[in-house]
Amino acid sequence: MTRSPSSPGFWRSPLRGPWLTSVLGVVLLGGITVLFVTGLVSYAAYNPNLAAVNDKTPDKGILSFYLFSWPTDPHWLYRLNQGLHVTLGITLIPVLLAKLWSVIPRLFTLPPARSLAHALERISLLFLVGGALFEFVTGVLNIQLDYVFPGSFYTLHFYGAWVFFAAFVAHAVLKIPAAVRNLRRLGEEEPSDPVPSDLVSPRPDPPTVSRRGALWFVGGGSLLLFATTVGQSFDGLLRRTALLAPHGGVDPGSGPNGFQINKTARYAGIDAAETAEDAWHLVLTGRTGTVRLSRAELARLPLHSAALPIACVEGWSTSDQWWRGVRLRDLAALVGYDDDPPDVLVESLQRRGAFRRAALRANQVADPRSLLALYVNGEDLSPDHGFPARIIVPAAPGVLNTKWVARMTFGDL
Numbered sequence: 039m040t041r042s043p044s045s046p047g048f049w050r051s052p053l054r055g056p057w058l059t060s061v062l063g064v065v066l067l068g069g070i071t072v073l074f075v076t077g078l079v080s081y082a083a084y085n086p087n088l089a090a091v092n093d094k095t096p097d098k099g100i101l102s103f104y105l106f107s108w109p110t111d112p113h114w115l116y117r118l119n120q121g122l123h124v125t126l127g128i129t130l131i132p133v134l135l136a137k138l139w140s141v142i143p144r145l146f147t148l149p150p151a152r153s154l155a156h157a158l159e160r161i162s163l164l165f166l167v168g169g170a171l172f173e174f175v176t177g178v179l180n181i182q183l184d185y186v187f188p189g190s191f192y193t194l195h196f197y198g199a200w201v202f203f204a205a206f207v208a209h210a211v212l213k214i215p216a217a218v219r220n221l222r223r224l225g226e227e228e229p230s231d232p233v234p235s236d237l238v239s240p241r242p243d244p245p246t247v248s249r250r251g252a253l254w255f256v257g258g259g260s261l262l263l264f265a266t267t268v269g270q271s272f273d274g275l276l277r278r279t280a281l282l283a284p285h286g287g288v289d290p291g292s293g294p295n296g297f298q299i300n301k302t303a304r305y306a307g308i309d310a311a312e313t314a315e316d317a318w319h320l321v322l323t324g325r326t327g328t329v330r331l332s333r334a335e336l337a338r339l340p341l342h343s344a345a346l347p348i349a350c351v352e353g354w355s356t357s358d359q360w361w362r363g364v365r366l367r368d369l370a371a372l373v374g375y376d377d378d379p380p381d382v383l384v385e386s387l388q389r390r391g392a393f394r395r396a397a398l399r400a401n402q403v404a405d406p407r408s409l410l411a412l413y414v415n416g417e418d419l420s421p422d423h424g425f426p427a428r429i430i431v432p433a434a435p436g437v438l439n440t441k442w443v444a445r446m447t448f449g450d451l
């Protein structure tokens with residue numbers, strides 16, 4: 039009997055028990071709640087209810103109840119939100135694994151259900167464990183590998199989050215009373231489990247490490263992941279400590295354009311011939327018709343500066359870069375919107391790929407820091423950062439900062 043994982047005697051670690059499970063559970067209760075909220079906020083930052091091109095989950099129905107117009111202040115809002123979401127998610131991986139390890143006997147219990155209530159509890163556990171693994175795995179894969187889920191990451195991660203969080207809330211409500219009782223013994227030297235529990239091995243092996251030691255081990259793992267991830271939100275030497283984040287990418291080099299590059303011009307299929315001075319034009323369309331501008335003509339319009347970061351959904355961000363270009367609201371005025379800039383659809387020269395176009399909301403167009411940038415840090419944009427012109431909007435996720443802009447269509451989308 040002890041050969042089968044469904045028999046209690048199979049699991050021998052003396053560390054398992056309600057105390058360890060409760061401590062890990064409480065850490066996850068706080069951490070996963072933050073992940074869920076920052077995840078939903080990140081989704082709202084895309085302005086998915088603005089236009090079909092921003093909306094990766096058109097069938098979300100009532101799950102869109104909470105969406106709001108994404109603000110432009112503070113200008114580091116998305117940088118903070120997404121840095122927190124990704125860095126915390128990665129940091130929690132050892133805690134999640136330890137938690138699953140701590141309750142593993144329960145996942146194998148036979149018979150599968152003793153009663154209807156027990157059956158429901160186990161089904162909810164299936165969603166809980168499956169949902170947790172699914173969310174962590176999709177999240178990590180999206181950061182580490184380039185497009186393992188072509189076009190479907192947002193859909194999977196968003197719906198997965200709702201299923202997982204529903205099971206998580208049900209689980210938390212059921213377990214909090216017991217967890218609180220167990221945590222009262224947090225101060226004990228070698229916390230014991232006075233109440234009988236199916237988590238405690240009936241025939242434990244001799245201990246090789248204390249429960250406290252096990253917690254230090256898990257915490258050490260988390261600290262290591264944190265220390266090798268958090269640098270992605272900073273510049274200079276700190277960024278070099280971000281060994282785990284994000285996938286390869288090209289070396290941006292040094293100088294004014296020497297900050298992180300997401301997709302290179304080459305990857306996006308941008309041909310130098312299309313961006314040359316005599317070939318490229320910006321096409322603006324609006325209430326009063328269409329206006330075509332060369333880069334030289336754009337550069338003769340009133341130019342303004344804004345210090346703004348690039349902050350990617352993958353969690354990395356740059357510090358504020360010094361962008362210079364034409365205000366989006368001035369471009370709106372050129373096609374008939376003098377003091378009431380509307381939404382805009384921005385399209386890139388890029389022909390394929392999900393990020394070749396994006397819609398911006400009127401409040402983003404109206405912000406005086408929102409630019410069609412021609413220069414960064416005092417120099418022309420490099421090809422990889424979007425030459426001849428790119429969008430930069432305060433507080434917006436990187437994906438809305440379209441590079442290699444070719445067309446802007448103003449009006450209600």
Ligand SMILES: Nc1nc2c(c(=O)[nH]1)N[C@H]1C(S)=C(S)[C@@H](COP(=O)(O)O)O[C@H]1N2
Pocket residue numbers: 297298299300301306348349350351386387388391393394395422423424435436437438439440441442
């Ligand atoms: N045309 C186009 N614009 C784009 C992208 C893209 O793939 N194609 N990637 C976006 C994403 S996801 C990010 S994070 C930023 C990155 O800008 P950077 O490469 O200049 O740092 O560009 C955005 N603009």
Ligand SMILES: [Mo]
Pocket residue numbers: 300349350351352436437
């Ligand atoms: Mo991004």
